[in-house]
Amino acid sequence: MNTPAIKDLLYKMADDQLILGHRNSEWTGFGPVLEEDIAFSSMAQDKIGQSQALYQLLHELGEAEPDTIAFTRNAEQFHNCQLTELPIGEYDFSLIRHFLFDHAELIRFEMLANSRYEPLAQLARKIKGEIKYHVMHANTWIKQLGNANEESISRLQNSLEYALPYALGIFEEGAHEEALQSEGIFPGEKAVMEEWKKRISERIEQTALRLPDFSQLQPVYGGRKGQHSEHLQPLLDEMSEVFRIDPTAEW
Amino acid sequence: MxxxxxxxxxxxxxxxxxxxxxxxxxxxxxxxxxxxxxxxxxxxxxxxxxxxxxxxxxxxxxxxxxxxxxxxxxxxxxxxxxxxxNSNMISEKGRQALKDFGLAPPPKHNLIVELDILEEVECPNCGSHNTDLKTPFGPTLCRSIHHCFDCKETFEQFKPI
CATH class of the missing domain: 3.30.300.130 (Fe-S cluster assembly (FSCA))
Structure with a gap:
C-alpha cells in the first residue's frame, strides 16, 4: 500500500472533521431553537469522534497519538479545506455549510466503503450510516427554509453564493490522486465532486433557491496545502487551550 | 483455570x-x-x-x-x-428491554436507512403509530425525538443505523 498517499488522504479528512466538529460545537447553547442546538451539538460530537478514529488510523501508520496530532499542530500544518474553518456566522450560513459539506462527505465515505485499504473501508462503512443522519437533517431544513418566506430564502441564497467557492475547495486535488485511484484506495476528488454537484442540484431544485453556474465560480483552494484564512489559528488556540496547560493530564 | x-x-x-x-x-x-x-x-x-x-x-x-x-x-x-x-444487531430481548425502558426500539432495516422509516414510529407508551419525527438528534448520539399524536407524549427512539 502507498502509505504517503493514504496518510495524505486521512489527514485532510480527519482535519475536516475536527475543524467542522469544533465549529458545530460553537452552537451549543446558542441554537435558534432547542432542537437545532441539540442537532449541531450532536453532529459536533459525531464529527469529532470520527476525526479521532481517522487520527487513530494515522497513528497505526506511524503518526503521533490522536490527541497530539489534534492539539499540537499550528494552522499551516492542518489540511482541512477553508470551508470548515469559517466562523459559524448566522444560522443560515452554518446551515448552508452543513448542507454543502455533509453531502460531499457522505459521498466520500460511500466511495471509501469499497476502498482496498481495508481499515479505512471498515471505518467508512460505519461512518456513512452516521453521516446519513447529518444529510437528512440538512435536507429537511434546506427544503423547509428554502421555501419559507422572503427573509429565509434571501438569507440562504446569500449564504449559498458566499459558501459555494469555498465548498469547491473541498475537492482541491492532492499530489497523490493518481496513485490513490490506480491502487483502488479512493476514486478521487473529481469523482466525489461530480456526484456532489448532482445531489446538491437535486435538492436546491426543490426550493426557491438558485444555484449559480459552477463554471463562473473561482474555487477557494489552499487548505489542503496548509494555506488558511485568518480564522483557523484562533480556533486552534481556543481548542487546544486546556490541552496545552498540561499535555500529560489524564482525563 | x-x-x-x-x-x-x-x-x-x-x-x-x-x-x-x-x-x-x-x-x-x-x-x-x-x-x-x-x-x-x-x-x-x-x-x-x-x-x-x-x-x-x-x-x-x-x-x-x-x-x-x-x-x-x-x-x-x-x-x-x-x-x-448496526441496529439490527440488537437482540429481541434487547428490543423488549428498550421498549420497557420507554425507548422505541429501532425498526429492522435492510441496511439502507431512509427518512420514511423514522416517521410513524410506534409509540412505546401507547403503541400508536400516529407519531411524528421531531428531530433525528436527541440526548445521546443514538437517539431521535418523536411525538405521539394519540397519547400526546414526546418519546425517544433508539435510531436505526
Missing amino acids: AYTEEEIRHWLEEVKDPEIPVLSLNDLGVITGISVLENGKVKVEMTPTFVGCPAIDYMKSDVKEVLAKHGVEEVEVRVSFDTQW
Whole structure:
C-alpha cells in the first residue's frame, strides 16, 4: 500500500472533521431553537469522534497519538479545506455549510466503503450510516427554509453564493490522486465532486433557491496545502487551550 | 483455570450500556467476539454503536471489572471496526428491554436507512403509530425525538443505523 498517499488522504479528512466538529460545537447553547442546538451539538460530537478514529488510523501508520496530532499542530500544518474553518456566522450560513459539506462527505465515505485499504473501508462503512443522519437533517431544513418566506430564502441564497467557492475547495486535488485511484484506495476528488454537484442540484431544485453556474465560480483552494484564512489559528488556540496547560493530564 | 466462551458471555450479561442501563452489551450487540486463549487469557472484541460514542471507554473498563469479579484476571478488550455495528444487531430481548425502558426500539432495516422509516414510529407508551419525527438528534448520539399524536407524549427512539 502507498502509505504517503493514504496518510495524505486521512489527514485532510480527519482535519475536516475536527475543524467542522469544533465549529458545530460553537452552537451549543446558542441554537435558534432547542432542537437545532441539540442537532449541531450532536453532529459536533459525531464529527469529532470520527476525526479521532481517522487520527487513530494515522497513528497505526506511524503518526503521533490522536490527541497530539489534534492539539499540537499550528494552522499551516492542518489540511482541512477553508470551508470548515469559517466562523459559524448566522444560522443560515452554518446551515448552508452543513448542507454543502455533509453531502460531499457522505459521498466520500460511500466511495471509501469499497476502498482496498481495508481499515479505512471498515471505518467508512460505519461512518456513512452516521453521516446519513447529518444529510437528512440538512435536507429537511434546506427544503423547509428554502421555501419559507422572503427573509429565509434571501438569507440562504446569500449564504449559498458566499459558501459555494469555498465548498469547491473541498475537492482541491492532492499530489497523490493518481496513485490513490490506480491502487483502488479512493476514486478521487473529481469523482466525489461530480456526484456532489448532482445531489446538491437535486435538492436546491426543490426550493426557491438558485444555484449559480459552477463554471463562473473561482474555487477557494489552499487548505489542503496548509494555506488558511485568518480564522483557523484562533480556533486552534481556543481548542487546544486546556490541552496545552498540561499535555500529560489524564482525563 | 480455563473458562468457556459461554461462561464469559453469560458473565457479560452484567455489563450494561451506561446510557441505557437496562440493556446488556450482549443484547446491544457490541460484543463481536470472545476468545479464550490457551494460557487462560480472555480476549473480548467490541465495536461502538457510534464512532463518537463516549460510553465505549466505560464499557471497556466495565467488561474488565465484571470479568475480574468472576476471577478472570487476564483480559484484553479490543475495540475495532472489524465488524461494523448496526441496529439490527440488537437482540429481541434487547428490543423488549428498550421498549420497557420507554425507548422505541429501532425498526429492522435492510441496511439502507431512509427518512420514511423514522416517521410513524410506534409509540412505546401507547403503541400508536400516529407519531411524528421531531428531530433525528436527541440526548445521546443514538437517539431521535418523536411525538405521539394519540397519547400526546414526546418519546425517544433508539435510531436505526
